[in-house]
Amino acid sequence: MIRHIEGSLQAGEHRFALLVSRFNSFITQQLEQGAIDALRRHGAKEEQLHVVHVPGAYEMPLIAQKLARSGNYDAVLCLGAVIRGGTPHFDYVAAEVSKGVAQVSMDTGVPVIFGVLTTDSIEQAIERAGTKAGNKGFDAAMTALEMVQLLRQI
Structure with a gap:
C-alpha cells in the first residue's frame, strides 16, 4: 500500500515568527495581517506569534537565520515587498533575499x-496584498502550517 504523507493545517502548540519588512509598509502591513489572520483561524493563539520588523527585505535572511537557530520557533515567515523601479536595484534585492531565505531553511x-x-x-x-489576487501573507502562513506538520511526520 502506498503511504501518503501530508501536513495538516492546524497550529497546535507550534510557534511562529513573522519577519516583516518596514520598507513598503503600506503593503507589508497587509501581508502581516493576512498571515496573522490565517494562523489564528487555524488555532494559533497570540502568545504563539511573534512579529519582528526589519528595515527591508534585504535584511531578512540574517534575522531569519537568528530566529530559526534560536530554537524558539517552529517556522519563520518572511513577509516583504520588493517593487521594480527604474534601476537594477530590484534585481539584486529580489535575488539575494530569495536565495538567502532558502539557504536559511x-x-x-x-x-x-x-x-x-x-x-x-x-x-x-x-x-x-489582499485585493484581486488574495493575500500572499495569508498564503505564506498556510504554507508554514503545512510545512511544520509535514516535518513532524517525516
Missing part, C-alpha cells in the same frame, strides 16, 4: 517561508 531545517512579493508595479503588489 536548508541550513537550519526550520521552515523559512518566502512571503516576499517581487512585483513589477505598486498595483501588482496591492493586488497580492
